[in-house]
Amino acid sequence: MRATLLHAVRDIRVEDVPDPRILHPGDAVVRVIAACVCGSDLWPYRGVSPVEEPHRIGHEFVGTVEETGTDVWSVRPGDFVIAPFSISDNVCAHCRNGVQTSCVNHAWWGSSDAAGPIDGGQGQAVRVPHADGTLVPVREAFEPSLVPGLLTLSDVMSTGHHAAFSGGVTEGSTVVVVGDGAVGLCAVIAARRLGAIRIIMMSRHPDRQKLALDFGATDLVTERGEEGAARVTELLGGIGADVTLECVGTKESMEQAVDCTRPGGRVGYVGATAGGSQMPIRKLFIRNVSVAGGVAPARRYIPELLPDVLSGEITPGRVFDLELPLEEAAEAYRAMDERRAVKVLLHP
Amino acid sequence: MRATLLHAVRDIRVEDVPDPRILHPGDAVVRVIAACVCGSDLWPYRGVSPVEEPHRIGHEFVGTVEETGTDVWSVRPGDFVIAPFSISDNVCAHCRNGVQTSCVNHAWWGSSDAAGPIDGGQGQAVRVPHADGTLVPVREAFEPSLVPGLLTLSDVMSTGHHAAFSGGVTEGSTVVVVGDGAVGLCAVIAARRLGAIRIIMMSRHPDRQKLALDFGATDLVTERGEEGAARVTELLGGIGADVTLECVGTKESMEQAVDCTRPGGRVGYVGATAGGSQMPIRKLFIRNVSVAGGVAPARRYIPELLPDVLSGEITPGRVFDLELPLEEAAEAYRAMDERRAVKVLLHP
Secondary structure, three states, X not given: OEEEEEEEOOEEEEEXXXXXXXXXXXXXXXXXXXXXXXXXXXXXXXOOOXXXXXXXXXXXXXXXXXXXXXXXOOOOOOOEEEEOOEEOOOOOHHHHOXXXXXXXXXXXXXXXXXXXXXXXXXXXXXXXXXXXXHOEEEOOOOOXXXXXXXXXXXXXXXXXXXXXXXXXXXOOOXXXXXXXXXXXXXXXXXXXXXXXXXXXEEOOOHHHHHHHHHHOOOEEEOOOHHHHXXXXXXXXXXXXEEEEEEOOOXXXXXXXXXXXXXXXXXXXXXXXXXXXXXXXHHHHHHHOOEEEEOOOOHHHHHHHHHHHHHOOOOOHXXXXXXXXXXXXXXXXXXXXXXOOOOOEEEEO | OEEEEEEEOOEEEEEEOOOOOOOOOOOEEEEEEEEEOOHHHHHHHHOOOOOOOOEEOOOOEEEEEEEEOOOOOOOOOOOEEEEOOEEOOXXXXXXXXXXXXXXXXXXXXXXXXXXXXXXXXXXXXXXXXXXXXXXXXXXXXXXXXXXXXXXXXXXXXXXXXXXXXXXXXXXXXXXEEEOOOHHHHHHHHHHHHOOOOEEEEEOOOHHHHHHXXXXXXXXXXXXXXXXXXXXXXXXXXXXXXXXXXXXXXXXXXXXXXXXXXXXXXXXXXXXXXXXXXOOOHHHHHHHOOEEEEOOOOHHHXXXXXXXXXXXXXXXXXXXXXXXXEHHHHHHHHHHHHOOOXXXXXXXX
């Protein structure tokens, strides 16, 4: 089959690789219908995290179950399934606590487990370990046009929801979103879905501003840093936001998020920290701003968000503004790296 | 009157100072019945925070209202009152949000406001600005033996409660307490009061261990750092604590607290950060451990905790293991600095 490999910094290739097969009774093999490129895929692509040797890449996909191991009971061949961005058994203590990303059997797509290699998501098919714990089947019939929305549940929509949920967004909350990438845009959807009455998106890109407004943002702030925080505070009656959703992951974005938050408020953060995020602890302490979030347990949230995607109540699939054949994965990375696209969907 | 001044590092003196008087219609003058020395008073005493000139010190006191300004309606001369460790109007947006430490009219004891100097707590009397917002009267009759317990509501008991409340301790929580000072010991009381079923105190001092057990700790761990966290995790079935209460405020204690906490758990932190606390953000992110707390809004909690002190349901006054006349304030500081006492009560 064909799959995407990152060979070195800015060197993405689609190559022939061995077809996946069942290596363990708990495995399934899934034929990929749609995959995509994540903002976090750009770290190794840009060399922010080191690339030591060519490796399989991609951690977001939806597809059809092709084959299952003898232990698998929750999905069967022919099922349409959503794969969260990491693997979990969904039965251990951490999974039961709703933190599937800390599962005792946790693994990443594109890595390997005791049974052998685990395929990356940007390919034609994937061996799925712990298929019963990992995959979420969609048993309802749906239009093909919903595939992009279902694909966002793999990562960006679930991650945006994690920011809002961890930040404690509830009926009547005032919310600020820092970061207008796919996750930040999905965080707008999530905040609105949880009942926020005011959602301020910090963005200076007209296309992303428009999408944010469509998703439920009530205000736009184009300023950044202290100036941006001052503008937010002014919009919120001098008080600051109940909750700020930090969807970037740099020192500057975290500082900005804390500055936007009212005393006693919360920062829900999901911006992965490869870029060197830091917490301004003196400010947090003196203002009683709490910080909650981390790597999103997408597996936990997919069953909750799925009905709203199927019903069209939320339309996170709109974050995809470019679709390409898998063979053009290198162009997909370039488009995201150069900010020509918010998020790129790949058709295997 | 007589009051305590910090002249320079390790130079505490009790001196004659002007009697306080009403300078603003919202003021009250309170005759101090009992005051005490705080762990945070030791920072300037030890030179951790700079001492530029002699200044009044002390921020915990209870006493009797002697005189009130014409605007004051909530307390009257003769009332026994508890003063939280900072001044607030209790009506602004931040106060209504329960964050009185961020009050728009916030001030510290021993500083000054537009009307003039504000006395420190370690003295015979205090001018109290925003008396209606700041002071909590105790209208019930009580035995003099309850005074130390009432005094802890000024700071340490309210701060311990803030750690437990911010950390989300609830019925059935497993809790670890890092720090066996007065705040950590009060955090044990608070955790038990909120329904924790397991309270592990990390302490290597036999007298503090005993008090922790009396207050409701179920286990003691004497190891520190990674070794201590490993022992805690072992005691908690390999999972880690639902909530860890960080009551020290150093880089090491915060790291230890995070290491003790299960994925998806929370650190409630109140250890003031003068010692250079830092948040290990990579660990927080990957394990979804959230961090909540800060400088405790004692004013918020006093009305809730007061009935339990009056009824004897909780006995935080036991953290005082030395009582001295105000004139011996210098010895009180030495005793705490040299760890001969957990907390010292001063009789003016």
